[in-house]
Amino acid sequence: MPTIPRFDIHKNQIQNPHVVILGAGASIAACPNGDKNGMKLPSLQDIQDATGLEQLFQRIEAEEGSLGDGFEARYSRLVQLGTYPAEIEKINSAVRDYFSKLQLPDRVTPYDLMILGLREKDSIFTFNWDPFLLQALQRCSGVAKLPSLHFLHGCVDVSFCAACRVKSNSGMNCQKCGEAMESSPLLYPVTDKDYDSDPVIRDEWDMLRHALNDAYFVTVFGYSAPVTDVAARKILIDTFTNNKFRELAEVEIIDIREQEDIETAWSGFFYSYHYSIFDSFENSQIFRHFRRSCDAFAMATLQCQPVHENSPADISNIEDLKAFATPLYEEERSNSKFWDETNQPLDS
Structure with a gap:
């Protein structure tokens, strides 16, 4: 028998996390015409x-x-x-x-949507060196509790205090000991990547293992799981395979490659047919069920009560996106039941 995720039927809420894994394709999708100043977002190959x-x-x-x-x-x-x-x-x-030097465009990007579209229980893990996650975090802060961020290959805008195991923006002093923090190491693309020697990188991968082991929904955005990165593939597949909720969990891949290629690359990660493949972030669970991704999936699959989508469609301004997220967070903070009697799932 599959293990039921931690679902509170009195609040229609899932406690298990939504885990997001980002690759270069996510940043390219966020800036298809270059960054704020027209700088190109390169893939690893170019x-x-x-x-x-x-x-x-x-x-x-x-x-x-x-x-x-x-x-x-x-x-x-x-x-x-x-x-x-x-x-x-x-x-x-x-x-x-x-x-x-890369900067997010002023308009709303998938990075802003991920930051505000997930909750404190959720996590975003990126293989990218660029500063986009942190830039989105800074401009989207102040209206809701946000997901944790983790940098699997390091980040150009992150500093670490190795003694206190604390990370922050570049140029900051450690909030615990007050000492100057060191720049994040960048893990460069060698064939045999070492995810254990550097304590900073090792901590990030330990957090990924912990999150994947408990995840109810996993989104992979723009990461191809290259066969050359044997260590990363093994960690991802082995950890999620041992997730006791996996038989009821869902994986979605956002990628512009051919579906057959994607299915081949991720075959060891999927459980049966519990996966979806999209070519745009606007089709993702995070976008369609803003701040309610896991809860909406549980309502549809565990409760057999699918709920209406609630997406920030047509919002292009950061302040408007924050305004869209605010009442959702207020509902969370008040400990209210999602989709209560006055707003039943797909009621007539």
Whole structure:
């Protein structure tokens, strides 16, 4: 028998988290025409073009032969050679500098929708180095309790205090000990990624394991689960496979690739047919059931009482989005029953 998620029938609320996993495709979708200042959002394969590093790679390849196809393969091969420490440091610096300059557009983006569309019990985990999650957090704060954020490969706008295990925005002092915090390490794309040696990165992955083990709904947005990242795939699949609620949980993938390719990449992650694939964030559970994603899914599947969608459709202004989220949070704070007798699910 499957284990029932923690559903409060007196409040129509799920206590299990909604877990979101982000890849480069999420940032590209948020800024399809470039960031606020027109800077391109590169994928992992074409970072060398955006950062102006192509000539450096070509110079090395003139001596060593081909390093591979795309940034990940070329960088990984360069590390394996072990004879270009200065060049590797230059690449690392150029990547950090480029991503540090990126800014979200002023309009509402999927990042804002995720930040305000989830609740305190939920978590967002990103493989991206860019500062978009933190920028969205800053401009969406003040009206509701928001999800926790975690950076699986580090982030250019995050600082850490290793002694206190605290993270914050870059340039801040630790709120516990008062000492200056160190910049987040960035985990660069080598073939054999090490998620355990650095305590900062290890803590983020431990949080992912904990969240996935308890998740009732999982959204994967723009992350392809590349076969080259063996360690990440193993952690994701092994952890969620052991989730005792998995038989009743749901996974949704937001990706523009062909459905067959997506299903092949994620086959070990899905349970039976408990998954959906969309090519746009506007089709996601977070968007269609703002701040009620897990609860609405439980009403439809556990209670057999599907509820009306409540999405911030046509909202493009951040302040308007915050205004949309405010009454939903007030309902949460008052400990009210969702979809009470005056607003029954799909009543006539």
